[in-house]
Amino acid sequence: MRIMLTGLALLALAGCDQTASPQAAETVFSGGTIHTGGIDNVQVEMVATANGRVICAGESDQCSAHIGPQTQEIDLGGAAMFPGFTDAHVHIIGVGMRELSLNLDDVRSIAELQARVAEAAEEDTGVIAGRGWIETHWPEGRFPTAADLDAVAPDRPVVLVRADGHALVANSAALAEAGVTADTPDPDGGEILRDETGAATGMIIDTAMAPFSIFLREPEGEARVRAYELGARVLAASGWTGAHSMSMRYDDVDILVRLAEEGRLPLRVHVYANPEDYDAVAARAPRVEAGGRVTANGVKFYMDGALGSRGAALLSPYDDAPGSTGLFIARSEETAQIMRRALIDGVQLSGHAIGDAGNRRLLDWIEAALDETPPGERAIADPRWRIEHAQVLHPDDIARFEPLGVVASMQPSHAIGDLHFAPSRIGIQRLEGAYAWRSLIETGAIIAGGSDAPVERGEARIEFYAAAVRRDLDGYAGEGWNLHQALDRETALRLFTQWPAWTVHLDHELGRIATGYRADFSVFDMDLMTAPELDLRHARPVMTIVDGQVAWRADAE
Secondary structure: OOOOOOOHHHHHHHHHOOOOOOOOOOEEEEEEEEEOEOOOOOEEEEEEEEOOEEEEEEOHHHHHHHOOOOOEEEEOOOOEEEEOEEEEEEOHHHHHHHHHOEEOOOOOOHHHHHHHHHHHHHHOOOOEEEEEEOHHHOOOOOOOOHHHHHOOOOOOOEEEEEOOOOEEEEOHHHHHHHOOOOOOOOOOOEEEEEOOOOOEEEEEEEHHHHHHHHOOOOOOHHHHHHHHHHHHHHHHHOOEEEEEEEEEOHHHHHHHHHHHHOOOOOOEEEEEEOHHHHHHHHHHOOEEEHHHOEEEEEEEEEOEOOOOOOOOOOOOOEOOEOOOOOOEOOOHHHHHHHHHHHHHHOOEEEEEEOOHHHHHHHHHHHHHHHHHOOHHHOOOOOOOOEEEEOOEOOHHHHOOHHHHOOEEEEOHHHHHHHOOOHHHHHHHHHHHHEOOHHHHHHOOOOEEEOOOOOOOOOOHHHHHHHHHHOOOOOOOOOOOOOHHHOOOHHHHHHHHOHHHHHHOOOOOOOOEOOOOOEOOEEEEOOOOOOOOHHHHHHOOEEEEEEOOEEEEEHHHO
16 A cells, blocks of 8 residues: 655655665564654654664555565554653652552552551561552542551551552551651641641651651662662553653653663653752753663752642642641742753753642743843753642643643543542632643643653553543543543654654654654554544553664563
């Protein structure tokens, strides 16, 4: 079958039609539907790669001229190939640690939570630590408490982090060892939930979690390397070829570089370090390692908490907690100083903001920093700073992203998970500005799509489904869920390909299948552009390709 080509594909063919002997390809891909992405997103029959880049994307009779005796020919077997999907907000070490610790993603009630803790208590004698629970679907309709955990594991510390990472529940032994009592004051940006007598219930929010770090220490040494390697493998098996890894220790960049150089990093990773590492990031920005497999030019900070734990900063009180408007974490003076420095140093800033007050304040601070530092004084005239999550926006603030050049880094799966509790938290009226993908895009804003794993499961097919369908995995969407905010398939594709690349100033190298671009591809067992809406839930990755080499494939598992 011959396919009519325009735009991007014609440019690609120009690279294939050489009068001299064509460059021999290392790998060619054919035998399936191949979407090139970009604005045109035309389909081609074959893609040839060499030296980690695309040397031809076009019709078979033209690209096959690059096939030589050493060329590996990969038959897609009817699968659909796309530009490599990038998870624009993920925590790689967290994904690895989720696999290595008590994974509570599938817990569906307090009773199940207790059963999992009791089982862990029988297997080990140390601290019981886990992550992944979320109470919004539980029949008990409440947070778990220390008393719930004491009933099954009273004699040693139990600390279980909520899926969003912004809250935890601890048993009485852990509360005592952490020094949290009825007299412990709430810290700035945090809260200790209390019962009617003033005693701690065991639920700890945001910065109040700090004393519990003694139970939640991340692995060190080779165990830390193992966590990163495992996290990267899980993400590759979930359909991703790239990851923007958030809130990393800057010295962990060396771990990623080592893994890449040893052929153990199946992803292209862009690092956003913690604020305390700002000086280290600025000293080496722009840092590019392992032939572009690892870059580290960003810093991420927090404006507020999470919606589920009522830590997101709101302009008016929570509907289901009228005495609270959430929590602010960032301080204006020190954040403004970092912003001014970042523009001069060429460091890309990324700010976590979920509530409408958190987003508004962050936009105000960004606007002030840009006004005070004209393009001529900046290391990068177009810094492409980011707001992570941008979940609940006042309608007046939606149109501010594009003029400021601010990227909305959003995770579609948050919307299909939060739809079960967000209406009760913020009310139907405020949902107009919640998870407002289409409204942002219609103003010209760029959205970089991600998963926020391990907060969410971290699967590319779920994120694409959520963006294009905006229903939960059972097909449900409740009152006021604004299905008009769902995206058409072409735009949803850009969320995970072209726009993450633009966000990190690599839109000339990533996000499309075109001559000269890096050969990063994601392959799925169904065509995401044409499959029925609900079938997208069942799409599965077949293989991921990075720099022209197969990084993961399902039939090798």
